[in-house]
Amino acid sequence: MKTTPSRRSFLKLAAACTAPAFGSLAFAAPQTQQKFDKVADVIVIGSGFAGLAAALEAKEKGASVMLLEKMPAYGGNSAINGGAFAVAGSPLQEKEGIKDSPELMLQDMIKSGRGLSHVDLLKNIVYGTRPAFDFTVKYGVKYKPFVQHFGGHSVPRIMQTVESTGGGITRPLVEAAKNLGVDMHLGCAVTDLILNNEGRVIGVKVLERHDYRKENSGVPQVYGARKGVVAATGGFSQNVAFRMQQDPTLGPNLESTNHPGATGEVLQNMLAIGALPIQLDQIQLGPWSSPDERGFGLVSQFNTIAGFPKGIMVDKRTGKRFVNELADRKARSDAILKQLDENGKPVYPICFTDSVGVKQAQTLKNGLKYGVIKKFNTLGELA
Numbered sequence: 128m129k130t131t132p133s134r135r136s137f138l139k140l141a142a143a144c145t146a147p148a149f150g151s152l153a154f155a156a157p158q159t160q161q162k163f164d165k166v167a168d169v170i171v172i173g174s175g176f177a178g179l180a181a182a183l184e185a186k187e188k189g190a191s192v193m194l195l196e197k198m199p200a201y202g203g204n205s206a207i208n209g210g211a212f213a214v215a216g217s218p219l220q221e222k223e224g225i226k227d228s229p230e231l232m233l234q235d236m237i238k239s240g241r242g243l244s245h246v247d248l249l250k251n252i253v254y255g256t257r258p259a260f261d262f263t264v265k266y267g268v269k270y271k272p273f274v275q276h277f278g279g280h281s282v283p284r285i286m287q288t289v290e291s292t293g294g295g296i297t298r299p300l301v302e303a304a305k306n307l308g309v310d311m312h313l314g315c316a317v318t319d320l321i322l323n324n325e326g327r328v329i330g331v332k333v334l335e336r337h338d339y340r341k342e343n344s345g346v347p348q349v350y351g352a353r354k355g356v357v358a359a360t361g362g363f364s365q366n367v368a369f370r371m372q373q374d375p376t377l378g379p380n381l382e383s384t385n386h387p388g389a390t391g392e393v394l395q396n397m398l399a400i401g402a403l404p405i406q407l408d409q410i411q412l413g414p415w416s417s418p419d420e421r422g423f424g425l426v427s428q429f430n431t432i433a434g435f436p437k438g439i440m441v442d443k444r445t446g447k448r449f450v451n452e453l454a455d456r457k458a459r460s461d462a463i464l465k466q467l468d469e470n471g472k473p474v475y476p477i478c479f480t481d482s483v484g485v486k487q488a489q490t491l492k493n494g495l496k497y498g499v500i501k502k503f504n505t506l507g508e509l510a
């Protein structure tokens with residue numbers, strides 16, 4: 128049965144799930160005569176893809192913009208991601224004669240979303256891929272000269288930065304933001320939202336010179352926004368308590384590939400003032416990582432570019448395939464999580480390909496060097 132929680136029950140939920148990342152984390156009382164240490168037209172919280180795009184767009188349209196990032200480096204998850212960008216209708220697809228369209232990508236995403244997707248939001252994404260791609264190219268982002276075929280997509284449509292990381296996108300965007308005069312603050316953690324008497328967010332409380340490893344560290348400041356505050360603070364999978372409230376199966380036994388700042392305190396602040404995001408419980412699991420290294424490493428990149436599209440993944444006990452390697456991420460993650468031994472311990476699968484399949488695998492050399500990818504000269508050796 129579906130019930131619609133009342134605003135009051137949401138406030139209770141938010142109060143109950145507030146993480147102790149910042150001591151004062153509670154929604155700030157409405158302010159009439161708030162004094163600000165600094166004011167801009169627009170305040171953007173977060174310096175990932177979303178925050179950088181918002182800051183640049185606002186700046187291009189003539190607003191004064193302050194961008195606040197709590198970590199000691201810009202970019203959040205965006206900077207450490209795989210730099211793979213699904214573009215429906217890229218110039219390279221056109222050149223290679225690959226027939227694609229936002230409508231086809233929409234159908235792929237509806238299918239992968241198993242009917243749960245919010246179609247209007249999906250439309251925003253699929254019709255936005257080409258303009259977003261052009262936006263990055265305008266600011267100097269460089270992509271590999273070939274299109275890749277990732278799981279869940281019916282045609283090859285993945286563009287990837289030459290660096291194979293999202294840092295290949297965030298770095299030029301940060302440079303552009305600085306050059307255009309965005310007021311950039313690193314190590315600046317937003318702890319509270321400030322509301323006016325009508326309940327509109329008019330500013331933020333921050334800790335400047337914040338060290339994310341030390342709770343409540345830094346110098347308190349209060350910043351005002353004449354036109355609006357954009358919260359682009361990303362995900363929350365490093366906040367185990369909060370993520371378990373959304374999906375109780377994602378306990379501390381599962382590692383996260385997210386950067387350490389993905390703790391969701393601004394999202395909780397927004398819940399506390401009545402924001403109603405949808406599907407917070409739909410948390411993606413990545414079927415690429417290896418127990419031989421932490422996070423999204425050399426093996427993840429190897430699997431997505433070589434192992435899955437050019438090879439096979441097998442249950443090491445039987446040598447047999449157990450899932451379509453190009454199925455969507457949920458199908459593959461669910462299948463991997465089911466691979467357990469008689470004591471309930473995970474049995475990690477093995478993914479392999481041949482000398483032709485590894486041709487585009489940029490991480491092969493380092494993977495071999497660090498022993499997380501292995502090379503065999505004959506099928507017998509491999510067996």
Ligand SMILES: Cc1cc2nc3c(=O)[nH]c(=O)nc-3n(C[C@H](O)[C@H](O)[C@H](O)COP(=O)(O)OP(=O)(O)OC[C@H]3O[C@@H](n4cnc5c(N)ncnc54)[C@H](O)[C@@H]3O)c2cc1C
Pocket residue numbers: 172173174175176177178195196197198201202203204205206207208209210211212213293315316317318359360361362384385386388389390391392393423
């Ligand atoms: C390992 C990994 C690989 C991935 N690979 C891909 C891929 O190849 N292709 C793809 O399409 N997607 C990929 N994704 C998903 C993609 O990276 C994310 O969807 C995207 O980066 C989200 O961008 P964002 O701007 O919303 O959040 P983020 O990039 O996480 O940015 C949020 C920023 O807000 C800051 N912040 C948070 N709280 C505060 C606060 N209180 N005060 C100030 N600042 C704050 C954070 O420190 C962070 O810098 C990957 C994700 C991961 C984790």
